[in-house]
Amino acid sequence: MSMSVVAHNLGDAIQIGPLSLSGRAILAPMSGVTDIGMRRVAHSSGASLVVSEMVASDDFVRGCEETRLRAEGSGIDPHVVQIAGCDPHWMGEAARLAEASGAAIVDINMGCPAKRVTGGYAGSALMRTPDLALKLVEATVRAVKIPVTLKMRLGWDDSTHNAAEIARAAEAAGVRLITIHGRTRQQFYKGRADWSAIRRVVQATNLPVIANGDCASLADARAMLEASGAAGVMIGRAAVGRPWLVGEIASGLAGRAPAPRSVAQKREAALAHLESLIETMGALTGLRHARKHLSAYADHSGANSHADGAALRLRLVTTDCPIEARSLLGRVFDFDPVTEAA
Numbered sequence: 001m002s003m004s005v006v007a008h009n010l011g012d013a014i015q016i017g018p019l020s021l022s023g024r025a026i027l028a029p030m031s032g033v034t035d036i037g038m039r040r041v042a043h044s045s046g047a048s049l050v051v052s053e054m055v056a057s058d059d060f061v062r063g064c065e066e067t068r069l070r071a072e073g074s075g076i077d078p079h080v081v082q083i084a085g086c087d088p089h090w091m092g093e094a095a096r097l098a099e100a101s102g103a104a105i106v107d108i109n110m111g112c113p114a115k116r117v118t119g120g121y122a123g124s125a126l127m128r129t130p131d132l133a134l135k136l137v138e139a140t141v142r143a144v145k146i147p148v149t150l151k152m153r154l155g156w157d158d159s160t161h162n163a164a165e166i167a168r169a170a171e172a173a174g175v176r177l178i179t180i181h182g183r184t185r186q187q188f189y190k191g192r193a194d195w196s197a198i199r200r201v202v203q204a205t206n207l208p209v210i211a212n213g214d215c216a217s218l219a220d221a222r223a224m225l226e227a228s229g230a231a232g233v234m235i236g237r238a239a240v241g242r243p244w245l246v247g248e249i250a251s252g253l254a255g256r257a258p259a260p261r262s263v264a265q266k267r268e269a270a271l272a273h274l275e276s277l278i279e280t281m282g283a284l285t286g287l288r289h290a291r292k293h294l295s296a297y298a299d300h301s302g303a304n305s306h307a308d309g310a311a312l313r314l315r316l317v318t319t320d321c322p323i324e325a326r327s328l329l330g331r332v333f334d335f336d337p338v339t340e341a342a
Helices: 036-044 057-062 065-070 088-100 123-128 130-143 163-173 196-204 218-228 245-253 263-281 283-301 307-316 322-335
Strands: 025-027 049-056 080-084 105-110 148-153 177-181 209-212 232-235
Touching: 025 036, 025 245, 036 049, 036 263, 049 057, 049 065, 057 065, 057 080, 057 088, 080 088, 088 105, 088 130, 105 123, 105 130, 123 130, 123 148, 130 148, 130 163, 148 163, 163 177, 163 196, 177 196, 196 209, 196 218, 209 218, 218 232, 218 245, 232 245, 263 283, 263 322, 283 307, 283 322, 307 322
Parallel strands: 025 049, 025 232, 049 080, 080 105, 105 148, 148 177, 177 209, 209 232
Antiparallel strands: none
């Protein structure tokens, strides 16, 4: 099989240049969410691929410490760094830096709907300026020897579904994989992702296409693949508080019965995640950053269905003491009934 072409047969591995993925379920890059700790848990739990938080290309090259932490990939192989920007020079330089820092893949963000990103004509705003978008792609591909991938939405709004056209141009420029979120930018995260609309991109390119948007279970993943014809799925918000979900879905898509994580395994993974944030960010900053994850771990454990659990959860997301946070996080899993995997 050509490295630049992949058959959408579930028996075939997804190829990204010379890299062959172990499965068909990928953890989505989520700014402020998919920190190194969450990615390590997902990776060790069987996710086929994990992608860094989005990093601003110019900040990354200039050495911004916060941006460097977002691009951290120690303990993860293959390591994927997602870069964003609207200047070909900075995109190329950021790609070079990512490659020099050990990245195996560089992903271009053309899908972020946040106003702080699109206001700077980056992220999904680039779908309104496809000529500039192509220049960014060309600069990034030209800068590195490792594969470059691209993540985008269906278009800017319902009148401009141009993802298929951009995908064709990106393929010609050397991109090796395309991920499509099944919404426009103007939808943000409202309504339901249109998985069937992703099929137009699949039909427009020979590249592997990954379907993204509203995948929360193995049943969702199977329905996404059926509707879109995509080669794999990307899981985002549903993995917050249960990063092992991505690996469970990957196992299910491979025809293996996904073994649900035990309470002990979930507790161990969540504590490792918390510890990673404290180590990389410092006790106070790491703990405050962790709160979105801590609340999600507690929610998925079922703690809120018990009066004692709800009180414990409240303490967990308000404490500034790392010792107390570790103790409370361990205890929320006592409420977990260990349901079957998605």
